[in-house]
Amino acid sequence: xxxxxxxxxxGREHEHEVEPRLLLVHxxxxxIGLTGTHIGCDTSQCGACTIHVDGKPVKSCxxxxxxxxxxxxxxxEGMAKGDQxxxxxxxxxxxxxxxxxxxxxxxxxxxxxxxxxNPNPTDDEIRRGLEGNLCRCTGYVNIIKSVKSAAxxxxxxxxxxxxxxxxxxxxx
Amino acid sequence: xxxSQLVGAKIHRREDPRLITGHGRYTDDLNRAGLTHLAVxxxxxxxxxxxxxxxxxxxxxxxxxxxxxxxxxxxxIAGPATHPVAPVFAPDKxxxxxxxxxxxxxxxxxxxxxxxxxxxxxxxxxxAAQLVDVEYxxxxxxxxxxEALKPGSPKAHLDQPDNIAWDATYVPWDATEDAFKTADVVxxxxxxxxxxxxxPIESRVVMAEYDPFDKRMTMWMSxxxxxxxxxxxxxxxxxxxxxxxxxxxxxxxGFGSKISPYPEDYLVPAAAKLLERPVKYTETRTEAxxxxxxxxxxxxxxxxxxxxxxxxxxxxxxxMLDCGAYIGTFGAFQTCACLLAGGAYKWKAISSRSxxxxxxxxxxDPYRGAGRPEATHVxxxxxxxxxxxxxxxxxxxxxxxxxxxxxxxxxxxFGLVVDSGDYAGSLDKALKLIGYDQLRREQAEARKQxxxxxxxxxxxxxxxxxxxxxxxxxxxGGVVLSESAQVKIHPAGGVSVYVGTHNHxxxxxxTHAQIAADALGVPIESIDIRHGDTNEGPGFGYGTYGSRxxxxxGVAIARACAKVVEKGKKVAxxxxxxxxxxxxxxxxxxxxxxxxxxxxxxxxxxxxxxxxLPSGMEQGxxxxxxxxxxxxVWPFGAxxxxxxxxxxxxxxxxxxxxxxDDCGNIINPMIVDGQLHGGIAQSIGQALYEEMVYDGDGQLxxxxxxxxxxxxxxxxPDMLLGRQVTxxxxxxxGVKGIGEAGTIAASAAVINAxxxxxxxxxxxxxxxxxxxxxxxxxxxxxxx
Numbered sequence: 001x002x003x004x005x006x007x008x009x010x011g012r013e014h015e016h017e018v019e020p021r022l023l024l025v026h027x028x029x030x031x032i033g034l035t036g037t038h039i040g041c042d043t044s045q046c047g048a049c050t051i052h053v054d055g056k057p058v059k060s061c062x063x064x065x066x067x068x069x070x071x072x073x074x075x076x077e078g079m080a081k082g083d084q085x086x087x088x089x090x091x092x093x094x095x096x097x098x099x100x101x102x103x104x105x106x107x108x109x110x111x112x113x114x115x116x117x118n119p120n121p122t123d124d125e126i127r128r129g130l131e132g133n134l135c136r137c138t139g140y141v142n143i144i145k146s147v148k149s150a151a152x153x154x155x156x157x158x159x160x161x162x163x164x165x166x167x168x169x170x171x172x
Numbered sequence: 173x174x175x176s177q178l179v180g181a182k183i184h185r186r187e188d189p190r191l192i193t194g195h196g197r198y199t200d201d202l203n204r205a206g207l208t209h210l211a212v213x214x215x216x217x218x219x220x221x222x223x224x225x226x227x228x229x230x231x232x233x234x235x236x237x238x239x240x241x242x243x244x245x246x247x248x249i250a251g252p253a254t255h256p257v258a259p260v261f262a263p264d265k266x267x268x269x270x271x272x273x274x275x276x277x278x279x280x281x282x283x284x285x286x287x288x289x290x291x292x293x294x295x296x297x298x299x300a301a302q303l304v305d306v307e308y309x310x311x312x313x314x315x316x317x318x319e320a321l322k323p324g325s326p327k328a329h330l331d332q333p334d335n336i337a338w339d340a341t342y343v344p345w346d347a348t349e350d351a352f353k354t355a356d357v358v359x360x361x362x363x364x365x366x367x368x369x370x371x372p373i374e375s376r377v378v379m380a381e382y383d384p385f386d387k388r389m390t391m392w393m394s395x396x397x398x399x400x401x402x403x404x405x406x407x408x409x410x411x412x413x414x415x416x417x418x419x420x421x422x423x424x425x426g427f428g429s430k431i432s433p434y435p436e437d438y439l440v441p442a443a444a445k446l447l448e449r450p451v452k453y454t455e456t457r458t459e460a461x462x463x464x465x466x467x468x469x470x471x472x473x474x475x476x477x478x479x480x481x482x483x484x485x486x487x488x489x490x491x492m493l494d495c496g497a498y499i500g501t502f503g504a505f506q507t508c509a510c511l512l513a514g515g516a517y518k519w520k521a522i523s524s525r526s527x528x529x530x531x532x533x534x535x536x537d538p539y540r541g542a543g544r545p546e547a548t549h550v551x552x553x554x555x556x557x558x559x560x561x562x563x564x565x566x567x568x569x570x571x572x573x574x575x576x577x578x579x580x581x582x583x584x585x586f587g588l589v590v591d592s593g594d595y596a597g598s599l600d601k602a603l604k605l606i607g608y609d610q611l612r613r614e615q616a617e618a619r620k621q622x623x624x625x626x627x628x629x630x631x632x633x634x635x636x637x638x639x640x641x642x643x644x645x646x647x648x649g650g651v652v653l654s655e656s657a658q659v660k661i662h663p664a665g666g667v668s669v670y671v672g673t674h675n676h677x678x679x680x681x682x683t684h685a686q687i688a689a690d691a692l693g694v695p696i697e698s699i700d701i702r703h704g705d706t707n708e709g710p711g712f713g714y715g716t717y718g719s720r721x722x723x724x725x726g727v728a729i730a731r732a733c734a735k736v737v738e739k740g741k742k743v744a745x746x747x748x749x750x751x752x753x754x755x756x757x758x759x760x761x762x763x764x765x766x767x768x769x770x771x772x773x774x775x776x777x778x779x780x781x782x783x784x785l786p787s788g789m790e791q792g793x794x795x796x797x798x799x800x801x802x803x804x805v806w807p808f809g810a811x812x813x814x815x816x817x818x819x820x821x822x823x824x825x826x827x828x829x830x831x832x833d834d835c836g837n838i839i840n841p842m843i844v845d846g847q848l849h850g851g852i853a854q855s856i857g858q859a860l861y862e863e864m865v866y867d868g869d870g871q872l873x874x875x876x877x878x879x880x881x882x883x884x885x886x887x888x889p890d891m892l893l894g895r896q897v898t899x900x901x902x903x904x905x906g907v908k909g910i911g912e913a914g915t916i917a918a919s920a921a922v923i924n925a926x927x928x929x930x931x932x933x934x935x936x937x938x939x940x941x942x943x944x945x946x947x948x949x950x951x952x953x954x955x956x
Contacts, residue, residue, distance in 0.1 A: 021295070030294075035201035036194015038424070040373040041457045045877035048373055076194035089192040093184060096842045099850060100677030101191030102198065102374040102424025127885040134877065136373050136425050137677050139853030139914075140885040142846060 005069045009034065010078030018065045024058075025049040027065035028075060036076040036105050040134070047133030050106040051075045057113040059132070076105035079112070087153040088112055088146070097146030099137035107133050111147045120151055178686040178696060182842040186701075187681045190422075197421040199377035199394045204450035207379075208237055210443055211297035212436065212453070213287040213304045214462075215279035218313035218532040218870020219328065222277055222286065226305030230289055233303055235296030238447055241287045242274045248442045249273055249408050256404055256433070257499050267337050267530055269329045271498040273408075273435035273442075279308070280329055280497035281534050282870050283462040285435050290443055290451055313870035317471065317494045317529040328497060328530045337495045337528035342510050342586065348477070348523040351486025355477030359557045364939040365546050367469040367494065367864040369880055370539050372676075374424020375460040376434065380441035381450040389416045389441050396426040396674050397715035402706045404433045405441060413706075416441075420704040423676035427854070428538040429464045430676070431717050432501035458875045466864055467539020469494035470506070470546055474513070476554045482562055482569045485520045489513045489550060493528040493536070500537030504528070508543035508635065511586040515551025516595045516633045516808060517573040522585040532870045538717065540854055541915040548632045552920035556628070556927060557936060566924070567603065570631050571596055581901070588635065590806045591902045598832045598896045599631050602810035605894045606830035611814050619932060624817040624951075625827075626929025629810065630921035636909040637723035637805040637902070654800035655720070656710035657728040659688065659736050661793040663782040665775025667692060667699045669732075672713020673725035674703050678911060679843040680721055686839050687726050687905070691733035693760020694774050710796050719807070719909025722839065727903045728799040735795035742789060743781045744772050805900045805908035809833030811852070813921040817929050822948030824860055824926060832894035833913050837906040844910050845893055851914020853888045858915075859922035861887070863941050930954070 002017040009032060016031055028037050028051070037060060040048035049060040052074040079086040088108045091097065098104040107130060114121060114129035121129065126147045127140070135143060190196055230239045252270035274285045287304050291297035312326035319325055320335040328335050352358060378393045389411060395401050398418040406416040423430065436453045444451040455463075470493050477486040491510050495503055510524035559566040575582045577594040584590060603609075611627050618625040638644055641652035656672040669688050675681050681701045689696040702708055714724075737757050744762035745752040754765045763771035772780075781793040814828040831848060838844050861881040865873045874880040899906030919940060926942050927935065933954035938947065 019295070026294075029201075034194070035198075036196070038198070038374070039200070040375075040424075041877040043457065043876045043878050046373055076192075080193055085192070092192050093188045096185065096846045098188065098191055099679070099846060100372070100374070100423065100425040101188070101196055102372070102422075104191055105194050108192065123890070131884045131886045134373060134882060134884060136371060136427070136854070136882070137850045138846060139849035139851075139891070140888045141849040141853075141891055144885065144890075 003066045005065050007068050007071055007073055009073045010075060020064065020066055022065045023061055024063040024065050024068050025060035028060060034075050034077050038102055038105060040103065045134060046103065047110060048103050048106040050109040050133065052109060052113065057110050076108060079108065086112070088150040091146040091150035091153060095142050095146040095149050097138065097142045103133060103135045107135065107143055111150070114147070115151055115154060119154065121147070178689050179839050181686070181840065183682055183686055183696070183840055185679050185682045186685065187675065198374055198424055199379060199392050200454050202379060202392050204379065204381055207450045207452055208290050208292060208447065209294040209297045210440055210451050210453040211289045211301040212285045213289065213301050213306065215275065215282060215284045215286055215308070217279060217308050217310050218282045219311040220279050220308040221311060222275060222279065223307040223309055225287060227287070229303040229305065230300045233296065233300035235292040236289060236300045237292065237449065238290045238443065239287060239300070239304065240443065240446070242272065242276045245274060245439070245442050248445060249438050250410055255498060256501055266339070267332045267334065268499055269332055269530065273438040278330060281532055282872060283459065283534060285439065288439055288443060290447060294454070313532040315531060315533065315866055315868060315870055317492050317531060320529045320531055321527070328532050332530070335530045337499055337530050339527045341525040343523045345488060345523045348486040348488055348521045351520045352477045355485050356480040357558070357561050358475055358477050359554065359561050360475040361553065361557055361937055363472040363474060363550055363553055365468040365470040365472070365549065366940055367536070368467040368539055368858055368862050369461045369864050370427040370429035370464055370467055371461065371880070371882060372425025372427055372429065375455040375457060376430065376436070376464070377452070377454045378436050378440040379450065379452040380444040382441065382444045382448060384448050387415055389445070390419065391417065391441055392419045393437065394423045394430060395420045396423070396430045396676060396717055398674065398704055398706050399672060399713040400715055401433055401437055405437055408438050409441060409445070418706045420674060426676045427540045428467065428542060428717060431715065432465060432537050457877060461875045461880055462872050463534055465500055465535050465537035466496065467536065468546065469536045472546070472550050474550055474554055476558055478558055478562070480562065482564050482572045484517055484573045487514055487519055487522045487554070489522070489524045491526045493526060494533065495528050495530050496533045496535035497530065498535050500535040503535060503537050505538050506536065506543040506546070509546040509550070511588065512544060512547035512635060513550045514585050515548060516631050517551065518575055519585055533866060540851065541912045544634050544912065544916045545855065545919060548630060548916050549920045552630045552632070552924060553937065556924045560931065560936060566629055567599070567608070570599065570629065589803060590633070591803055591900050592898050593806060593808050594834070594896065594898050595631060595808060598808060598834050599810040601894050601896055602812050602830055602832040605832060605892050606812045606828055608812065611828070624819055624929040626815050626925040626927065628813045628921045628924025628926070628928055630917045630924065631810045632917040632920070633806055633808040634719070634913060634916050635804045635806055636719035636912065637801055638718045638720050639801065640803055641800050652800055653714050654798050655714050655724040655728045656712060656796065656798045657725065657732040658709045658796045659729070659732040659794060661736060661774065661778040663779050665694070665698060665778050667694060668702060669699060669729060670702045670709025671725055671729065672710055673721040674716040676716065678716065678721060678847065679840065683722065683839045683843060684726065684729055687729050688733055691730050692736065692774055719911040722907050723805045723903060723909050724799060724801055726839070726907060727905055728797050730905060731799055732795045732797035735797060736793055739793055739795065740774065740777045743777050743785065743793070746786055746789070747772055747777065747780045801902055803902045805836065805902050807833065807835040807908040807910060807913055809913065809917060811917040811921040813925040815922070815925040815929055817926065817947060819951050822944035822946070822951060824942060824947065826856070826889040826922065829889050830892040830894065831917065832896055833910070834896040834898050835910040835913065836898060836900040836908040838897065839907065847910045848893055848914045849891060851912060852891060852918040853883060855915045855918030856888060856922055857883050859919040859940050859942060861941050861943065
């Protein structure tokens with residue numbers, strides 16, 4: 001018994017009949033053909049399959065495709081605007097934030113939400129914000145550097161980042 | 173001489189744009205028309221006899237195209253094919269159980285393939301695999317390597333005489349008798365190396381397509397080693413290498429686990445041939461943790477003898493190595509720990525012995541560092557235990573026993589010639605970088621407050637750059653681990669470089685282009701680096717592992733470029749109407765000696781090279797080079813770690829980490845740092861978190877990322893990296909390897925720091941992983 005699912009992915013509308021057990025990540029990869037979202041662990045530890053669902057990061061192996069019905073999804077393929085890389089993509093490139101690249105899309109998607117919520121994070125806030133993603137190559141050092149560099153490039157708004165830093169400093 | 177412009181520069185990685193935008197080409201991203209999917213039915217038992225296999229229900233399941241067991245592959249896969257064992261460094265094997273890609277009557281590890289199911293979709297294959305009805309007669313599982321050595325132990329394979337793969341003494345014990353007799357102090361310790369799961373974030377994927385008309389097989393797979401796989405698979409399938417093409421594009425990490433062949437590497441192409449449909453197998457994570465060739469899994473019994481003043485005299489080391497159910501293709505490489513256990517120090521004599529044991533677990537094989545992290549851990553732990561016994565600062569003990577930089581090339585105890593080094597130099601720099609004296613002062617203060625604060629050192633060395641033919645030839649059955657490269661300059665000046673190594677994150681597409689751009693004097697943008705397709709480039713490539721890609725493969729590129737320049741001089745002489753010996757090549761231009769304005773660029777010479785040439789001169793501007801290194805290369809360095817342990821929880825906080833590593837000349841400093849970061853993190857993972865845990869029946873209890881604990885960004889500290897450059901005299905680039913350095917160095921620094929922190933409690937040694945529960949128990953026990 002198949003179910004209808006209609007989603008918007010990276011601004012494009014899609015509609016398919018799918019098995020109810022089909023995972024969202026398999027739908028994105030195998031049905032839609034967007035293979036930038038990767039599968040690393042099957043148990044929701046590694047975060048390689050992280051995408052945005054209505055602007056929030058979701059490990060797409062934790063959702064069924066049918067649960068995404070009516071939602072707006074963004075995958076790594078939707079981050080660049082034409083030839084213009086997203087500041088996080090540019091920063092990962094500049095700071096050597098990737099090696100084999102397999103976990104990278106998940107990190108970029110998780111980091112994008114982190115910067116959306118906290119445009120000027122401290123190193124510790126970045127570490128905590130990315131603890132749901134695993135990388136086996138980089139030792140995270142350059143990933144953290146990349147996120148900081150992207151935060152600076154995105155401006156964050158001087159006033160806004162100052163106040164957030166103040167809150168952070170007070171909070172810790 | 174071309175002025176070096178790119179070598180040594182931070183050049184952005186050219187492979188990154190596709191990877192950061194989601195356009196990588198990992199094997200599971202690839203598709204073929206009419207693709208089918210293969211699922212493997214695996215033994216749930218570590219050791220059992222197969223009584224019967226019922227296939228009817230699976231065959232009738234929706235979408236199923238084929239269900240196959242061992243006998244179905246009888247005429248397709250020859251012999252115990254998945255078991256080419258390279259006797260690297262290893263003695264004659266006593267017990268070497270034959271391995272088939274799919275079990276026949278007996279299964280010998282949990283996860284051993286018993287049947288395969290091929291269906292139209294991945295989920296149909298997985299569903300049908302559940303319907304294969306296998307009746308097993310469970311047998312006792314051999315899980316403990318010491319128990320396995322006892323007479324009367326159950327056997328891991330019923331038809332083998334015992335469980336001893338080899339028992340080799342490299343230098344007998346009487347060679348160290350004098351050292352121990354004349355010693356003022358003798359220190360003994362048992363040092364464990366837990367089993368580790370390599371866990372690249374991309375698990376293994378194999379896809380194969382057979383063309384029955386041209387009788388060609390194409391395989392796409394996630395491997396570090398396409399040419400070796402082609403050699404093994406074409407042999408097993410009786411096809412000849414010309415008919416098998418292995419393509420390995422983007423690979424999501426390897427760490428050694430994607431070097432040797434796996435059962436699916438044979439089963440997938442064999443199924444594609446049987447069905448005449450393309451077949452893909454994508455490993456699940458649990459399959460990966462259970463079946464990927466594991467790392468380490470060793471016990472070391474070590475004793476060292478020294479004089480009161482800290483002069484080292486003798487070492488005796490016995491390695492007990494858990495081979496798993498079958499000896500790994502390169503599994504015996506891990507015995508190199510027995511030849512390197514003396515570390516960076518001068519000893520009067522070292523005796524060593526390796527005993528390898530067959531168990532009912534997945535095979536062990538090289539995992540990042542392979543044998544060298546174990547050797548470093550042994551050497552560095554023993555130095556600290558000795559320093560404690562002698563009440564010496566561990567820095568002073570090390571300094572006292574280093575060979576001086578003027579002593580290189582230095583021949584160590586096993587006759588291996590260390591090419592270059594300055595061990596005191598890198599140690600001094602690291603001490604300064606971390607502020608060692610200040611750390612010790614802070615530690616003294618902290619101890620007064622009852623806090624558990626420690627500092628640990630690891631002055632590691634590494635043998636890499638496999639390898640000299642005299643060693644690797646015999647080790648591989650005659651295939652010398654040289655490396656190949658082909659450089660083609662096309663008529664309009666574009667350059668294609670084909671390499672026999674493989675890139676799975678190391679940045680070779682960039683560093684190799686830097687080498688070629690400098691050697692040819694052409695813009696880096698006009699160079700395309702190609703790897704991972706056995707139909708392109710030289711006849712054989714030896715793959716990427718063992719920190720060999722630059723020190724061997726990079727040199728092959730430089731040599732192929734030099735051959736092209738030599739040919740270019742002949743062509744330029746013709747074009748410039750000068751004698752060949754009067755042609756000078758400088759910064760990409762050929763000119764006549766003394767007349768630099770009369771010159772032709774590489775592109776112009778290339779164009780001429782494909783045109784009319786004097787009689788006797790061949791057209792074309794291309795060359796193949798195979799480089800066989802005359803020796804290994806020996807990177808080294810000093811890592812220092814500071815920790816604080818919470819006595820209430822046993823939790824370890826790394827408060828500071830500094831490293832000064834020396835890998836000779838550097839092609840791209842950004843990539844060197846990245847390799848170190850990752851290697852250190854992986855080694856911290858071993859020191860503090862990771863372990864493959866089995867129960868007594870051979871059930872893997874850590875078979876997911878939920879249970880197999882790897883560090884996240886929260887657990888890895890920032891790292892202070894310094895640098896020292898002592899060029900290697902082994903090759904003309906002066907380079908050494910850096911891919912494994914961090915992994916070789918860090919575990920000893922972390923554990924030494926932990927032991928230092930706990931020393932006021934009388935705790936001298938801690939095994940890995942130093943998890944909170946282990947440390948908490950030790951702290952409580954010490955307090956009693």
